[in-house]
Amino acid sequence: MDKLFLYNTLTRAKEEFKPIATSPQDLTPALSLRRRGSAVGLYTCGPTVYNYAHLGNLRSYIFEDVLKRVLLYNGYEVKHVMNITDVGHLTGDRDMGEDKLEKGARREGKSAWEIAEFYAKAFKEDIKKLNIIEPDIWCKATDHIQEQIDLIKKLEEKGYTYETSDGVYYDTSKFKDYAKLSHLDLETLREGARVEINPEKKNLTDFALWKFTPKGVKRQMEWDSPWGAGFPGWHIECSAMSMKYLGEHFDIHCGGVDHINVHHTNEIAQTEAATGKSPWVNYWLHGAFLNIAGGKKMAKSEENFLTLENALIKKGINPLAYRFAALQTHYRKPMEYSEEAMKNAERGLEHLYNQTRELALPLLRKERAGVRSLAVIKKFKNKFLEAINGDLNMPRALAVAQELLKSDLSDEEKFAAILDFDKVLGLNIESAIKTSALPNEIKQLVEARENARKEKNWIEADKLRKEIESRGYAVEDTKEGIRITRVK
Ligand code: AMP
Ligand code: ZN
Numbered sequence: 001m002d003k004l005f006l007y008n009t010l011t012r013a014k015e016e017f018k019p020i021a022t023s024p025q026d027l028t029p030a031l032s033l034r035r036r037g038s039a040v041g042l043y044t045c046g047p048t049v050y051n052y053a054h055l056g057n058l059r060s061y062i063f064e065d066v067l068k069r070v071l072l073y074n075g076y077e078v079k080h081v082m083n084i085t086d087v088g089h090l091t092g093d094r095d096m097g098e099d100k101l102e103k104g105a106r107r108e109g110k111s112a113w114e115i116a117e118f119y120a121k122a123f124k125e126d127i128k129k130l131n132i133i134e135p136d137i138w139c140k141a142t143d144h145i146q147e148q149i150d151l152i153k154k155l156e157e158k159g160y161t162y163e164t165s166d167g168v169y170y171d172t173s174k175f176k177d178y179a180k181l182s183h184l185d186l187e188t189l190r191e192g193a194r195v196e197i198n199p200e201k202k203n204l205t206d207f208a209l210w211k212f213t214p215k216g217v218k219r220q221m222e223w224d225s226p227w228g229a230g231f232p233g234w235h236i237e238c239s240a241m242s243m244k245y246l247g248e249h250f251d252i253h254c255g256g257v258d259h260i261n262v263h264h265t266n267e268i269a270q271t272e273a274a275t276g277k278s279p280w281v282n283y284w285l286h287g288a289f290l291n292i293a294g295g296k297k298m299a300k301s302e303e304n305f306l307t308l309e310n311a312l313i314k315k316g317i318n319p320l321a322y323r324f325a326a327l328q329t330h331y332r333k334p335m336e337y338s339e340e341a342m343k344n345a346e347r348g349l350e351h352l353y354n355q356t357r358e359l360a361l362p363l364l365r366k367e368r369a370g371v372r373s374l375a376v377i378k379k380f381k382n383k384f385l386e387a388i389n390g391d392l393n394m395p396r397a398l399a400v401a402q403e404l405l406k407s408d409l410s411d412e413e414k415f416a417a418i419l420d421f422d423k424v425l426g427l428n429i430e431s432a433i434k435t436s437a438l439p440n441e442i443k444q445l446v447e448a449r450e451n452a453r454k455e456k457n458w459i460e461a462d463k464l465r466k467e468i469e470s471r472g473y474a475v476e477d478t479k480e481g482i483r484i485t486r487v488k
Pocket of ligand 1: 049259
């Protein structure tokens, strides 16, 4: 069995991944690729839906998608939960400033609820365009207010909270392992927190669990609670919802590196204090940032950020070129955005599609070389596994794909292997080679033939097939539908 190694921010080391649900005795050789009863619990912090996701956010979701696909490729079942932050994320990291949703609502002259719905939908469309597999469970903060209140009550009963004039706060000095994820001493953490000082907080690192609606103000999103009307702090939603869907102890929790020192640190403090159990999560994985030229991070608050739509789609670039670009950089290394980089990625992706398209031809011409001994294919599969299982080394995995394509394996073997690798790469290779690069006139002929077939006009359909073939394309009707490929 191949071992999977992942870099755990908690220990700052690459560790062998051992899922909670599978004990070694469950594993028999017959199960080597389908590890029974082993749904891995995966929680990924989702978007704050007050604006479009920018390319930086999307880089994090691509990294998490690759992680999930690698787990699936290794035979694990995965239960993936992603939240949608539609309330309570304030413009200042330290519980000061405005709620981002209410700010977005004012900016656009809509209600906070409309803003949340609109951008959540836009986000789901973006991830579809990037071929990111949807989570098994989406959960919105506003649908889980009661769970958050219950969790705060538990923390209150255990003596971890105190009230100020503007909310209920978590007393970080009561949780002895507060810095275990960040690995920073408390002094340094508190230095970092010194930007906005709330004089009523006992410690600079303390954070809001519940914020009160200020007197004389009517918020669009507010709820009753044992402490008064208001809304939950940002961090509490992830603790409450992840425990609801994945239990008090689960496998993996992810986000971008910016979440390490505050958001995830606070999530751990809340959850482990409430349950009295540790660890809550076994593996913490964090993706590095996408920067704009010059090392400046891309941030939603900058307002001039790049989206999938304005940086790629509007320019006629396939959005999957961005996924390809993201795969070319290891997820723990910063990635630099430039227009040139996107164009290069587009060329790289098109090249990969073309290489694969060529392979499909002999299969259609029936010049089948036959599948050689499995051992030869296995050699490449093992190299691929070694790359992806070495802390998701996707640049290496792409190099293995190129080695495979340039090897002396038969076209049929290469074709089968590359489609197998694409389960992890997620570049939609099979469907792309069926249609994407077809000239318009061929597309029209194909469409006309499909229509003729639907009408059972076989003579016309046959005539159109010959027309397509005379223009240098092979037509194959497969179980999955029609496949058109260029014949050299
Ligand atoms: P947000 O919608 O701001 O809550 O962020 C959603 C995700 O994007 C989180 O996992 C962040 O850590 C991540 N993120 C934010 N900015 C960047 C960036 N420039 N590069 C990569 N990931 C980012
Ligand atoms: Zn979170």
